[in-house]
Amino acid sequence: MSTSADTIDEFVSSDYKYGFITDIESESLEPGLNEDVIQFISAKKDEPEWLLEWRLKAFRHFEKMENPTWPHVKYPPVNFQEISYYSAPKKKGDGPKSLDEVDPKLLETYEKLGVPLHERARLAGVAVDAVFDSESIGTTFKEDLAKAGVIFCPISEAVREHPELVRKYIGTVVPYTDNYYAALNSAVFSDGSFVYIPKGTRCPMELSTYFRINAANTGQFERTLIVAEESSHVSYLEGCTAPMRDENQLHAAVVELVALDNAEIKYSTVQNWYPGDEEGRGGIYNFVTKRGICKTNAKISWTQVETGSAITWKYPSVILQGNNSIGEFYSIALTNKAQQADTGTKMVHIGKNTRSTIISKGISAGKGQNSYRGLVQVGKKASNARNFSQCDSLLIGNKCGAHTFPYIEAKNPTASIEHEATTSKIGEDQIFYCNQRGLETQDAVNMIVNGFCKEVFRELPMEFAVEAQKLLDVSLEGSVG
Amino acid sequence: MLEIKNLQARIDEKQILKGINLSVKSGEVHAIMGPNGSGKSTLASVLAGREGYDITDGEVLLQGNDILEMSPEERAREGVFLAFQYPVEIPGVNSTYFLRSAVNQIRKHRGDEELDAMKFLKLVKTKMKELGLAEEFLKRPVNAGFSGGEKKRNEILQMTMLDPSLAVLDETDSGLDIDALRIVADGVNRLKNQNNAQIVITHYQRLLDYIVPDFVHVLYDGCIIKSGDKTLAHDLEEKGYDWLIKDS
Structure with missing residues (x-):
């Protein structure tokens, strides 16, 4: 027994379970970014003129912008000309009319990912929209939802079937001028989900979108828009995975949520993009803009479990415009190996008595770098606004880092803002203590990490809380030797 | 039960244990005493398998099996329990969950059926009552925010639940008031039977008023320089260690 090696230091090298590649014939656009590409995408999706115009305006704006350098992450500049902006499984004839006609290889892919789409194995009580590279390959439970008046479909379909709704809301929460990657997304977005919950309706089941990047050198630019009419309620979950590849791949999504008076949207994310290897080779760049707007008495709740991606750069935010509206953000961000995350939220209090x-x-863990960045902004008219923030960091080993960047701007004297932060470390002594009680090191780490995260797990829909916990365990596998 | 033969260990090139020989039979309680820096805690750590020590010579046999080759968790499952001098805080991890996981790991190893939440709770509550511990304990995270005395009592609860064949108590009495001391001693005395053994490492005779040892050993500069029965502890209380050290 002459080991003086650092137990925790050896804690790296877990296998990414979802790293397989689906061998399927794809129709991909040559790499490159220009107006022709945008015209191609728009034509491919049979879009109306106004949307093409909007995309082109966004692109012209994007060209004038520069890559933001303020996030606490390091990566070589992205060459946007080397990326293909459209890739989709090749369709035979007119393409599948229902899930039964979808290429079995694709169905098999989702089955392997734990998201069976065919009728007999579907997750009970969860409707799924499956997005493969740039296209949605199918949506389950569509008819059942339609009976309740709920629209749940790929956004490209919504553009064709419900253009008035899309046109009314797209870009209202995240305008294309918002930031670099939002502008890029607005120009080249391919697919994503569209959700519309009519007035006074409680969506009868969980809605979920599963994003899968398969093709190499392809970016995924999904756009999701959720509109909850007055006094409606919806719970939505997204999951993401990608194959293991040595090159970095870009995923620049925009998600917009609109919660009208008395509506409630619960948006949960379990993000497990390929994280890259120990040396930082490969992995997804996850540069995402997510924002929701709350009207009077409305509530938006973001819950995210971020375990994947080489770089995560996202700040799901809530604009609390209506009086008495509520914004919530519950987040677990894990960085292992050479992963970097700069994530947090913005809570913008505009209305009176708003709470966040x-x-x-x-x-x-590993060489991971994890930053929390959050803004709490209270406007002049937001009397009695209240915020509570708690940011906790847990370090495993000696080569990783945790950083906290809280920003507070209060322009109303009645605002009450609380911020708590802690940093702790899983120590050798804690591990030894658990070992001495008969517990394996890995179990000890999982136990400590799960204990650390339980306030957030509690917020996830039940079906996914267990999944998320398992995912966290797997992501930490091998992180202790 | 336990055979320690010529055990030598060092940490960062510094030799701490210089040839320990100790034989502990089932049903026995051994006390190890000695001045600060004599190697008492190192001995406890080496027995439990803490990292950072180089074992340079010797062997440790538990029921005939060499435990030095085993990982700490394997030793624990084989029946080695260490009551820590400084029990570690594990915030966020519920005490009940922690203890049940530990109990079930050990039961599994012994080929016993794992306890479900209900059975476990029933058992732990009975044991707590016997030890005079408040049920409150179970709801709190492991040792987090516990007072020194509470931590030590928690060690005794864990020991009681895990039912080890060899319990090593590393200065469990330090920092305890007399009531806590009684609880600790009571736990050790309740555990004692013909199939297990205990090694009590202590600084003071005080604990030995409550836990009566069969043998007392004096550890000095990495060696056991004197062994005797419980009267040796009284001699040490009166005369200190100097008279032994001069002799050695």
């Missing part, structure tokens, strides 16, 4: 809660749990 931020619970952020950052876990760093």
